[in-house]
Amino acid sequence: MEALATQEKIPCLDLKGQHQQVKKEIFEAFERVYEATAFSGGSFVEEFEKSFAAFCGTRYAVGVNNGTSALQLAMLALGIGAGDEVIVPANTFIATAWGVTYTGAVPVFVDCTSDTWQIDAAKVQDKITPRTKAIIGVHLYGQPFDVEGLQAVCQKYNLYLLEDAAQAQGARYRGKPVGSFGEMACFSFYPGKNLGACGEAGGITTQNESYYKHLLSLRNHGSTVRYYHDEVGFNMRMGGLEGASLNVKLKYLEGWNNRRKEIAKRYQREIQNQHLQLQSQPEWSDSIYHLFVVTTEDRDGFADYLHRNNIFPGLHYPVPCHLQKAYAHLGYKEGACPHAEYLASHCLSLPMYAELAEEEVSYVIGVLNAYRNA
Template sequence: MSANAFNIPCLDLTRQNQSVKAEIFEQFELVFNENAFAGGKYVEQFENSFASFVGTKYAIGVSNGTIALHLAMLALGIGTGDEVIVPANTFIATAWGVSHAGATPVFVDCDADTWEIAADKIEAAITPKTKAVIGVHLYGQPFDVDAVQAICDKHKLHLIEDAAQAQGSTYKGKQCGSLASIATFSFYPGKNLGACGEAGGITTNNEAYDTQIRSLRNHGMKVRYYHDEIGYNYRMGGLEGASLSVKLKHLPSWNEKRRAIANRYHTEITNPKIKMQVQPEWANSNYHLFVVTTEDRDGFLEFLKQHGINGALHYPVPCHLQKAYEHLGYKEGDFPNSEYLASHCVSLPMFAELTQEELEHTIKIVNQY
C-alpha cells in the first residue's frame, strides 16, 4: 500500500463499537423495555462488576469524570478555604473538581522523564490550608503512589487517585483505583473503558464515603423525597451503565492489544528526535495514549499528516497557564517540565483495533522523520 493510501486516525471508536454493537444493543433493548434510564438496575450491575474488577468494596456510577472528582472532594470534607495539590500537566477536569468544591488547586510540576506528578515537588507546595493531593495516572501510566502516599501520611493529607485514563492499569501488581482511600474514573467514550455517552465513577473501600456519595449524586436522598443534605443530580444513566458492563468484559483483551502496540513503538521507534514517556518497572500502563515529544512539534505533526498519519495534541496548555486560573498568579517558567511537555507533545495512533499494516507504516514514518 502506498503512503498516500493511508489515513490512520489517532483513535477510531467506530472499529471498537462495531465489534460489540450487537451485545450493546441487546442490553439497550432491556434498558428500554424496563424504562431503567436514570440509575437503577443496569447501573448497579456495572457498579458491582467494576468494583470486583478494580478490587474495591464499592464503585459508584456518576454522570461523568469531572463530577466524580467533585463528589470525591465533598466526601473528603474539602471546601472553601482549603487547598488541594494538583499536577500542572493534566486535563483541566482534575482541577475543576477542586474548584467546584470551593477549594483552590495548587499546582506542582511533573517529573521530566515519567511525566507523572513529581513527588519531590509536593512538600514545598504544602501550606496549613492543604487538605489533599491528587495524583493523576497520566496517559494510563501510574504515578508513584507509594512515594506520594508517604508524603500524604507524613502531613496528614488525603490522597485521591485520578484514574480517569487508567482503567486496567496496574501499579506494583495492583489495579489503579484501589491504591488510595478514594479514586475517580472517567468513562468518556474515548477512554479504554468508554460508555455510549457521558459517564464516570468513584471507587473506595470506605463505607462512609460510599454512603455520602450515593446520597449526594441523587439529590441528597437516602429515602425517596427525604433530602438530608443539599444534593445534586449526578446519576449515571441506565444506557451508559449497560454499555459499560458489556465493554468491561472486553477491557482486559483490548488493553493487552494496546500494550502490544506500545511494545512495538518502544522497541522499533529508534529516531533520536523522538522522546518517549519513561516506563518504571512497577508501572503497567493501559496505554490510553501513546505520547512522545519532539523539538519541532508542528513540523512533526505535518510530516505525519503528509504520510497519512493523524497525530493529536493532548493538553497543549498546562493547567497553571489556562486563562481560567490566571487569578492564581502563576506564570510561564513556574513548572518547566510541564510546560515543555505541553509545547512539545504529540499523541501517536493508539487503539486496540490498529492494524499491523497501519502500525508498521506509523513506525516507519516516525523513524524517517
C-alpha cells in the first residue's frame, strides 16, 4: 500500500474538528457565563439539565462534576452501602465499579457474551446472593445492553437496575433512548464522549422525583437550604462553563451520532477480512458507536501493521475489571470471565469520530482488508 507514506495520521479519536465547528458559539456561551459569573451550577447548568432530560425522555436530569460521581451518587440514592453487593460487567471502564466501591459495597463481576461483548444476562443469576442489591448494565461502546434480559433478572430477585450510559448519549434500545430504563442512568460528559463538555462533567437521569431531590442534595453538600446540611453530602456540582458548552453541543449531537452510524455501517459492510471480528449488533440495538471495537488473534502484530500505515487505534480496555490490581483483594483468578479476558487481550478500537472524511474511512477499510491478505 504505497499511497500510505503521504497519508495524514488517522487517530482513534480527534476532537479538533468538532471544536472548530462550534468554537464561535461556545465562546459566546462562555462570555454569557462570565458576565453572569455563573461558574458553579446556576442557570446554564439548569438549562442543560432540562434539555438533556427532554433528550432522554426522562422527567429529570441532574448535572454533576463527572460520570464517576454520577455513579457514586446514584448508588447512594439507592441506599447502597457497606455489606451490599452490586453486579457489574467485567468488560467496562473501571469507573462503573468505582461507583460501587466508594459506597463501601462490593462489585461482583459478570462476564460478557462472546459476540455482543455486553454483560451476559444469563450469567447474572449465578452471582446473586442475599446481599445483592442492584445490577449496573453498561451501554458499552455506545451499544445498548440487553435491557429486557437484565430487567427480568431484577424483577425476579427484586433488585434495582441502574444504567451506566457514560458512552451512549442518544443510543436507543427498541427505539427508545437509553437513560430511562433503570431507576437512574449515569452519563459522562468527559470531553472524549459523544457529548463531551469543554471540561469534566457528568449527569444522572431519572423518572423518580424522590431520587431526583436526593441527588440535588447529595451533589451540594447534603443541602437544599443554604448552610443547613441534612446529611453528609459532596461537592459534585457541574460547572457553569461546562453546562454552557453542553447546551451548545447538545444541539449537534444527533447529527454527530448519525455520522458515526454512517461510518459504522461502512465498516460493517466493507470490512471483509477473516482475521477480524466485529461486535454483533442485536436487532434491538441502535448504537451511537462511541467506539468501534474489533478483535483479532495477533493484536500486537495488527497494531504494528496499522501504525506502519498511519492508523492509530485505541485500546478499550487492556485489563478487565475483575483482574485489575485495585480489585486483587476480591480474589478473582484468570479464567473467571473468559470472554472479557479474551477481549482485553485481542481488541482494538478503530478510528471513530464524526469528522472522519469519507476518503479516510475508505483508506482505513482498504488497510484493514489488506491485513494478512496482501
